[in-house]
Amino acid sequence: MTAALTISGLKKTYKGGHVALKGIDLDVAQGDFYGLLGPNGAGKTTIIGIISSLVNKTAGSVSIFGHDLATEPAAAKACLGLVPQEFNFNMFEPVIEVVANQAGYYGIERNEAFERAEKYLKHLDLWGKRRDIARTLSGGMKRRLMIARALVHEPRLLILDEPTAGVDIEIRRSMWRFLREINAAGTTIILTTHYLEEAESLCRNIGIINEGVLIENTTTKKLLNTLRMETFVLDLAAPLSELPDIENQKLVQLDDTTIEADICRDDSINALFDELSKRDIRVLSMRNKANRLEELFMDLVDSGNTRAAS
Amino acid sequence: MTPRAKLVALRTIATREILRFSRIWIQTVLPPVMTMALYFIIFGNLIGPRIGQMDGFNYMEFIIPGLIMMAVITNSYANVVSSFYGSKFQRHIEEMIISPTPNYIILIGYVLGGVARGLSVGVAVTLVSMVFHPLNIHSLGVIISMILLTSILFSLAGLINGVYAKSFDDISIIPTFVLTPLTYLGGIFYSISMLPEFWQTLSLGNPILYMVNAFRYGFLGVSDINLAMSYMISIGFIAVLYVFSLYLLRTGHGIRS
Numbered sequence: 001m002t003a004a005l006t007i008s009g010l011k012k013t014y015k016g017g018h019v020a021l022k023g024i025d026l027d028v029a030q031g032d033f034y035g036l037l038g039p040n041g042a043g044k045t046t047i048i049g050i051i052s053s054l055v056n057k058t059a060g061s062v063s064i065f066g067h068d069l070a071t072e073p074a075a076a077k078a079c080l081g082l083v084p085q086e087f088n089f090n091m092f093e094p095v096i097e098v099v100a101n102q103a104g105y106y107g108i109e110r111n112e113a114f115e116r117a118e119k120y121l122k123h124l125d126l127w128g129k130r131r132d133i134a135r136t137l138s139g140g141m142k143r144r145l146m147i148a149r150a151l152v153h154e155p156r157l158l159i160l161d162e163p164t165a166g167v168d169i170e171i172r173r174s175m176w177r178f179l180r181e182i183n184a185a186g187t188t189i190i191l192t193t194h195y196l197e198e199a200e201s202l203c204r205n206i207g208i209i210n211e212g213v214l215i216e217n218t219t220t221k222k223l224l225n226t227l228r229m230e231t232f233v234l235d236l237a238a239p240l241s242e243l244p245d246i247e248n249q250k251l252v253q254l255d256d257t258t259i260e261a262d263i264c265r266d267d268s269i270n271a272l273f274d275e276l277s278k279r280d281i282r283v284l285s286m287r288n289k290a291n292r293l294e295e296l297f298m299d300l301v302d303s304g305n306t307r308a309a310s
Numbered sequence: 311m312t313p314r315a316k317l318v319a320l321r322t323i324a325t326r327e328i329l330r331f332s333r334i335w336i337q338t339v340l341p342p343v344m345t346m347a348l349y350f351i352i353f354g355n356l357i358g359p360r361i362g363q364m365d366g367f368n369y370m371e372f373i374i375p376g377l378i379m380m381a382v383i384t385n386s387y388a389n390v391v392s393s394f395y396g397s398k399f400q401r402h403i404e405e406m407i408i409s410p411t412p413n414y415i416i417l418i419g420y421v422l423g424g425v426a427r428g429l430s431v432g433v434a435v436t437l438v439s440m441v442f443h444p445l446n447i448h449s450l451g452v453i454i455s456m457i458l459l460t461s462i463l464f465s466l467a468g469l470i471n472g473v474y475a476k477s478f479d480d481i482s483i484i485p486t487f488v489l490t491p492l493t494y495l496g497g498i499f500y501s502i503s504m505l506p507e508f509w510q511t512l513s514l515g516n517p518i519l520y521m522v523n524a525f526r527y528g529f530l531g532v533s534d535i536n537l538a539m540s541y542m543i544s545i546g547f548i549a550v551l552y553v554f555s556l557y558l559l560r561t562g563h564g565i566r567s
Contacts, residue, residue, distance in 0.1 A: 014567060049567070052408045056566050074311050074410035082408050088401035092333075097326070104322025105409035107315020113322075149405075 002066040003027045004157045004188035005051065010060035012046050012212075020046040022212040023060070028190060028205075030065075030156075033183045035203030035220070036192045039301055043212040044192045045085060048161050052082045065156055078106060081155030083146045085162045085192075091135035095126060098134055099149050106153035113152070120148035123178065140167040144175070151182070158182070159190045164198060176202060196297055200224070210301050231289040232269070234259050237282035246275045260289060311410050319411040320419050327423025331389055331430075338389070339430055342381045346435045349377050350442045353499065365501050365532050371446065374439045375526040376498030379460060381435045383493055383518065384485065386428030386461040387468040390420050391481045394472030403565060413559040417469065417552070424465025425458065432457055446529050452537070453528035459544040460521045464489075466551035473558045473565070496522045502534045517543055 005028040012021040020043045028034045038044050049055030051062055053069065062069040067076035089098045096117050103113035121127045124144040129137060137145060143163060150158060160179070164172040172195075179202060183189050193199055199206060199220070206223055208216040216223065239256035249272060252260040263269050276283060311319070331338040350370070358369035365372060397403040406416050436445070447453065467484075475481045496518030502510050513519050514535075524540035527533040533540075558564070 052404075054404055054407060054566055056562060074412070077408060077410040078311075080408065084404070086401065088404045090397070090402045091400060092330075093326075097329075101322055101326055102405055102409070105319050105406055105411045107311055107318045107410070109318055110321075153409075 001030055003063075004030045004032065004065060005190065006061075006063040007047070007051075008061045010047065010050060010062065011058045012043075012050065012055065013058045020212055021050075021058075021060075024209070024212075024214050026207060026214060026217065028157075028188060030188055031183070031186060032188050033179075033202055033204050034188075034190045035199035035206040036190060036209060037196065037199055037206060037297055038192075038209035042209045044209055045161060046212075047209070048082070048084075048159055048190075048192065051159065052080060052084075053077065078153070079156045081150035081153065081158045083143075083150045083158070083160040083163050085165070087142050087146065089134055089142075089145065089149065091133070093134055094131050095134055095137065095145060096121065096130040098145060099152050102149045103152045108153060116152045116154075117148070120151050124148045125174075140171040143167055144171075147175070147178070155187070157188045157190070161192050162194060163191070164193065164195060172198070208297060208300050216300055230263050232261050232263060233287050233289045234261060234276075234283045235285045237284050240281065244276070244279050244281065246272070249275065311412065315410075316412065316415050319409070320415045320422075323406070323411075323416060323419025324422040324426070327389075327393060327420060328426045330393060330423070331427045338385070338427060339434060342385055342431045343434045343438055346377050346381055347438050349373070350439060354442055365503075365530070367530055367532070368443075370443045371530065372501075372526075373499055374443060374445075375529045376496075376522045378432050378435050378439065379457070379522050379525045380493050380498055382428040382432040382457055382461050383464045383521075384489065385431040386424040386464040387471075387485060387489060389427040390424040390465045390468030391472045391475070391485075393423060394420055394469050395475045395478070395481050398472070398475075398565060399478075407562075407565065413556055417466075417555050417559060420469055421462055421465040424468055425461040428461035428465070429457065432461075448531035449528045451528075452524060456521060456524045456528060456540070456544070459541070459548065460525070463521075463544060463548050463551065466548065466555055469555050470551065470558065473555070473563055476564070492516050492518045495519075497526075497534060498522055517547060520544065 005026070007024050007026040010021050010024040010026075011019075013019050024043075024047060036044050036047070046055055050057045051064070051069070053073070062076075064076040065079045067079065069076045093101070096114070099117035099121060100110070100113040103116055104110065108116065117130075118127065121130055124147055126137075126141060126144055126148060129141060134142070134145065143166075147160070147163065150160075163179075164175055167175070176198070179189060179191075189202075191199065191203060203220050206216070206218065206220050207214055233254070236257045236259065240253060240259065243251055243253045243259070250262050254260055261272055263272065273283065353373055354370035358373075361369045363369075394403075439445070471481060471484050495513065496516050497513070502513045502519065505513065520535050520540040520543045523533040523535040524537055524544075527537055
C-alpha cells in the first residue's frame, strides 16, 4: 500500500547558512497517527513547511499518497490538510467565510462549501460563532477554527503543528477525542506537540528529530518499552523522621510525608512495599512522577547531542 | 484541478477580495470620491474659468477624464497592494499556497479585486463629475477598454509591490514617490502640447500619459498621443507585469522561505 507520506533525503539550508534539515527519510503509513517530536529548533516546523509548500526545500523529495510534490503539486496538495502552529487566517473575516473560502481554494462549489463548513463548525462547537469576526474568538476557539478549516476539503492526510498549545485541559481532551474519531474514520494524522503526554496518548508511531536529524522512528509501544526506570511518588500516612535505607533501592524524600522511588521495569514494586511495611511505613497513594515519554525523549535528545559533540 | 474547480477557486478569491473592500467602503470607496469632488470644485469650478480653453474644451471638461483615470489608477493599485501585503502580514496567504489553486488563478483573483475597486471608484467619480459638467462620450468602446486595461495594469503593479513589501511603510513608498508624481505629470491637468519640447519628449516616457490621453480621447475625441500606441503600451506593460508577477508567486519571493 502506498504510504500516506514519503520523505526522502530531505535537506533544508536557510539563507544565512542555518542548516535546519540534514537529510530526513521518513515513511508514514496510511491510517497512522504519527507523532513528530523534538525540542525547539529541531526542524519539525521546517519539515511541515516543506510538506505544505510553505518552505522551499534544498534537496530531497516529498510524496503525499504517491503524488510527488514537485511533479504533481495539485494532486499532492489536494490530499493534505494543515493546522499550523500560529494563527494564519484572515482575522477580519466572519468565521464561516474562513472555512468556506478554504473549501473554495480546493474547487468545492459554494453551496457545498457552506454545507461542509456547517458540518465541521458544529463538530468543533463553533457553529454559534459562525457570523462572528474571527479575531473576536478566544485562543481555544481560534485553534478549533483552524482544525475546521483544515478538514473542510476532507484531506486524507492531516498535519497538526502543536494544535493544543495554549488551550485548557477540557478543550485539549475534547480535541483529542475529535482527532481519534477522524483518525478512526481513515484520516492519517501527523502531530507535532510539546505535550509528550499528548503524543503518548494519541500516537501509534513516533519520530524524534533533533538538530535536523531523525534520531528515532518507531512505535510508541517499543519506544516506551526501552525505558528502564520509572519514578513513582509515594504519599505516606505519617511523617517520616528519617529516610529508610533499603538495599538496591534509591529513595528521595520530597517532604515529611512524600518520598520518591525509582523502580526498574524488570523489578516488582511489591518488593518496595514489603520493605516499607516492615518499617511500619504506610503508603496512602502512589503516582508516576514524570511523563514516561518525556523522560525518554530527554534521554534520546541528550544522547544525540553528546554524539554530535563527540 | 479540473477547469471547473479552478473557476470555483477564482470566484472564491475574487469574491473575497470584493467583499474585503466593500465591507470597508468608508475607507476604500468614499475618500477618493470626496477627493475628486474637491478637485472638480477647486480646479474645475473655481480656477478652471480663469484658465480658459484647453485643446478646445473648457478646463472642467478637459480634466474630468484624467481625474477619473487617476482615481482608477490609485485605487486599483492600493487595493491589491494592501490586500496582498495584509495577507502576507496575517499569513493567510498560506491558505492559498497550501491549496492546489494554481498561481495564475491566485494572481487573476487579486487582479479582479483591484479592477472591481478601480471600476467602482471610477463609476462613482464619473457620477460626481456629472454634477459639475454633462458627460461627453466620443467612444464608449475606448473608455471601457482603456479603463479596464489601466486597472489591470495597476492591479498587477500593486501585487508586485505587495510581494516585495516587508512593512506597511513599503506599501506607501511607491504610491507616494512614484505613482502620484507620474499621475500628476501624466497629462491630467494639462496638454503636453503646452510644454517646451524637452519636457514634451520626457513626458513620452511616462506610461500614464498614454492611458490618460487614450481615456480622454474616449470622452472628448482628442489626444496628444496616437491611440494605437496607447493600447500597445498598456498591453505590453500588462504582459510584462503579468509574467513577472507569476514568476514571483512561483518562486515564492517574500512568501516562502
